[in-house]
């Protein structure tokens with residue numbers, strides 16, 4: 001990739017990130033009920049000053065210095081944001097009787113602290129509505145810090161979200177949740193010490209808070225673009241943007257305030273087409289199209305655009321320029337990648353070759369602090385073409401450990417490879433050094449010199465990264481090589497999220513945990529009754545496959561009645577706790593134990609950097 005442009009003389013972001021500051025949280029730490037710190041912004045601002053040391057890319061240092069700014073900010077009179085108290089922002093929109101909360105952060109504790117900070121400056125306004133811009137947990141997890149379930153149930157506080165919100169909010173955290181959470185530990189650097197040689201920020205926000213993740217299901221769905229609503233005297237015009245940065249997402253304009261909320265589709269970073277923790281590939285083509293639509297529909301009515309990460313952009317001309325460049329960023333990656341796919345290039349090749357137009361990299365907000373051209377291009381290839389690049393020599397390769405043994409043998413043994421890798425590292429070819437040392441560690445995981453050198457090489461790669469998640473990943477790998485595995489520091493599938501599982505998704509979650517070989521010879525049939533959903537199902541486990549049919553007919557050996565509170569303990573296989581929460585069994589109880597006994601839950605400590 002050609003050199004990016006680093007316009008350090010352009011200081012507008014520093015003015016915008018500080019504009020409208022009303023108050024800061026002092027100290028900027030948030031604790032849970034036990035006194036455990038779940039957010040500590042001071043741990044960043046204490047060292048993020050000046051131009052930065054050699055161990056941090058200058059551009060990432062700049063971005064982190066901006067992202068770490070915390071406090072309550074006025075966007076326009078009547079619209080306020082608390083930034084720097086979690087990975088995301090929370091926005092407060094003042095209405096006739098109270099305040100509308102947009103995206104109440106990831107944790108109950110940080111959301112509560114943000115609301116208190118807002119009220120300390122703007123008075124004790126009641127919360128009159130909650131809006132979720134999209135289905136990612138950093139935009140809903142703190143909801144119970146700003147409103148109680150009872151107030152929503154009583155119809156006093158509507159919770160507004162884009163169509164499909166619940167399905168995606170749950171599914172993304174449930175099916176492959178264990179693996180995603182383990183890998184998220186790498187990309188967010190949760191186990192890294194904070195400092196110039198450790199975590200400096202994740203580019204999108206500093207890191208994730210570690211408090212209680214809650215969920216209140218929406219009571220109002222936004223189902224079409226152009227839909228309007230007036231809540232607490234505040235008029236809003238919505239635009240649906242599904243399958244963009246999230247599978248359920250929306251933008252909306254406040255016409256009277258002339259302010260546009262662009263959710264997470266235009267922020268001050270190149271975002272992810274496929275996040276490093278793993279996910280379904282996003283659609284950059286649709287993403288660009290929604291930004292075009294937002295420009296056409298809303299830009300003439302907006303003097304400011306704000307998002308649920310980073311700082312707003314003010315001025316009608318700046319709003320249009322910002323949205324156009326962000327749109328071009330996703331459209332260019334998509335279109336050029338597909339063009340090169342049709343020339344026969346593979347993702348790895350296009351990722352090296354694709355260069356953004358200078359007009360794009362001259363703006364800071366197109367730089368890759370969270371997403372990157374390198375990994376987005378591979379994701380676009382994956383979206384269209386899949387894992388196989390069409391070359392049959394690569395169709396049936398040995399898996400990593402088997403290949404590693406053979407590579408190391410062919411290359412003259414581990415000692416020789418380490419010696420040559422050291423030379424490559426000294427000459428500055430860190431990528432190659434990492435690539436070959438990976439083989440040595442996978443062939444001989446106990447070989448200390450290889451582990452130590454790979455750790456040093458990964459650390460140097462991390463120090464050179466403009467991208468926050470790449471830096472965190474490299475440094476996390478180095479840490480696990482040196483000190484052993486750190487497991488999963490932040491677990492995302494909280495009880496509140498699991499409690500909202502509809503029966504079908506509960507069954508899907510069970511099915512992907514069945515240990516196939518262990519269940520080959522089992523034949524089980526159960527009936528399940530869900531009184532809170534008013535539904536019943538017949539399920540079978542045959543051939544290691546768990547299948548469900550709504551109101552299905554046929555013999556069963558056991559009927560299980562599952563009131564909502566019993567679902568969470570049952571989902572984790574704890575029958576006694578489920579019984580205490582109201583689970584009842586009618587028939588051969590051994591059937592349930594056999595089913596649960598066949599489950600093989602994920603391992604939050606699986607190895608990544610070694611076999």
Ligand SMILES: [Zn+2]
Pocket residue numbers: 088136138139264308309
């Ligand atoms: Zn977010």
